[in-house]
Amino acid sequence: MTTTSAVSAARIFDGTRWHDDSALLISDGRIDGIVAIDDAAGASRRVDYDDQWIVPGFVDLQVNGGGGIRFGDETSADAIHTIAAAHARFGTTKLLPTLITDTAEVTARALDGGREARAKGIPGFLGLHLEGPHLSLERKGAHNPSFIRPMSEADLAAICEYRRESGFVLTTIAPENVTIEQVAMLAKEGVVVSIGHSNATAATVATYFDAGATMVTHLFNAMSQLGNREPGIVGAALDDGRVHAGLIADGIHVDPMTIKVALRAKRSPGQIFLVTDAMQTIGTSLEGFELNGRAIHRSAGSLRLEDGTLAGADIDMLASIRFMHAVVGLPLETAISLASSAPAKAVGADGYLGHLRPSYVADFVVLSPELDHVDTWIDGRNFAHPR
């Protein structure tokens, strides 16, 4: 075994437990193991983070943009690289560039961008998330209603073809515009199907879970709520152990008390995991931008249309973890897991992402004990940041 790097720190959290005064051994972009610092002397390269902490890299399954670029306005591998680099500065080591509802032409360009990013091996690129355009008009949120439409056979074929030839893809759909048979076909092809932007009843959505949908997109936001006589998508997702659910933890999209109740209520093994739903403001000082020709204003941690509708989030993953720890009151280890092992599990990548274990991808974040970002490593390489 040729170990090329030993990266040491005061504490290493492997996703399950802490290792004090230890070193992470890495070769060929994968983790060999975690050993006591004294046992890492034979490594050909040594990096020591002294008093800092190492934790698993964050996996973000819903990222609309970053570094001033929204995926959709630009779709090239270079654009994806800019977005991934912006989020890497906040600890994200794998993400899904997410295209919100758009025209068939832009959707096709987004699929091409995913193909190019994969071919070029863009660091941090895991696959694509198509959020729409097959959503519910009633629960459109900031999605442009003129682009919302039923899923056609051609739409279905394009997603399945991407999955077969070009890798991982997740799609958010609403039962209002996608049939059970189409969901069954997507699931059979290995596309991860998430229910969102929908007003479906719990009974309806249960039939979509039976057909192979395994996820719910930004739990509570843009969906039928948990009511006394109608449990809605929220109730169905919490009660069904097969289902995972993304959650935006910015304190604006969902109240901290509601988050606490949902975490206690979620039936396992399905889990709630964090997404940022971040827009292109992350890593920039932008005060606003245009979304499909409509003005979006950035103010006090939120992004809104003129009418006040939330349009994505203005939060990074590290800030989401701090929020879950400091405001919602979760143990730090749990908050980190909701951003690493939980999303990895939600997309079936928990055999190689989300933990720092032998044979896992060497994706990790270096944090100060105050939870400030220090450094990010992706695929065993130090991902230099400009700060």
Ligand SMILES: [Zn+2]
């Ligand atoms: Zn959404």
